[in-house]
Amino acid sequence: RNLLSALRNPHTDTSECPELPVMKELKSKAFWRAVLAELVGMTLFIFLSITAAVGNPNKANPDQEVKVALAFGLSIATLAQSLGHISGAHLNPAVTLGLLASCQISLLRAVMYIVAQMFGAALASGIVYGVTKGDALGLNT
Template sequence: MVAFKGVWTQAFWKAVSGELVATLIFVFLGLGSTISWGTTDNSQPMDLVQISLCFGLGIATMVHCFGHISGAHINPAVTLALLCTRNITLAKALFYIFAQCLGAILGAGLLYTITPPNLIGNLGVTMINERLSIGHGLLTEIIITFQLVFTVCSSCDPKIKDKYPALAIGISVVIGHLFAINYTGASMNPARSLGPAVIIWKWDNHWIYWIGPIIGAICASAAYNYIYCPDTEFKQHLREALQKAKQKTKGKYLEVDDIRSHDDNDDLILKTGTIHVIDIDQRDEKKGKDSASEILSTV
């Protein structure tokens, strides 16, 4: 239940609603660029540059607008990657993913409502090129999501100065689309694929657009945080806490209290604990006290 601490706060729900609105706008604008306005006699070919720029500039704009409110994940794969590297709480991750999926469905539904029926087509549903196998499509989604999330981790790293996350992430999305639209439709985002799939009920190989981005995102986040730019201070604190938790003295045990801070964004950050000594011989004298104060916490 510690993971759900702080759920009923105004800041938490502002962040969740921010993810919903940001994803709604992003999907609405991005899918709108895939609509062909040509007639039956004069059909317009799909403009890869237009679609890539719309998705890329759209995500850059949403990151700039909502980054300080919710972190502007706008992508369940990004949220899961941050959860695996302990940069976001479990409660926030669950609510974020729900908000992102709901926002994507609402965005696709709004576009479907305002678009003439004869122009809707596939509504931007992501599909694997018929010349590719399912395995090739899965690998494509893994790679393009890897480069996106690695860019997110790098551009948002607090240790790096002179960073422009909105611009960097937007360019990453543009590059992914320019390369992969003809391969898989360039999802990189399970919510982006879920929205139009629900509205027009088209689920061809839809699982690829969940498994691929999630694998790519987790691998990218793990590679950045634990291989290329590891947080040595966190590792040292964790090592010291584990050593203190294992220490014993004659007739006494060392208690380590895990103190966690709760900032405005509702993220829980592991900090070093304070040490209290409990004398087992005096336990009879403490029966009247709250038993919770004598529980040996673990790290």
């Protein structure tokens, strides 16, 4: 059974979802390493993706769809390969929620991954905002 079936019938035994005790997981070096990997991975992914989508405003060539698609695909593939052995390389809150629903990660790990992913995305957006000119951001023409 998974978490969804346990939510439908609250009187069932949910011991099938393996969970470390919260304090033991919080004190684990591997746990914090995985959370940091999610933060760094999401920061790099969003930074690379947004900078590829913004492009060069001085360039007259509007056909940048292939460049943007390659930037997204290659960056997520590279990050998944690099971070997969550390944190599972979720790099997406929807993936994290899916793994939580199927009882493959603990609730604490899911919450911390999602917080790290959101903070990483906000950090990357701030970095892009800081390094690009004001007229480069906004509506694409």
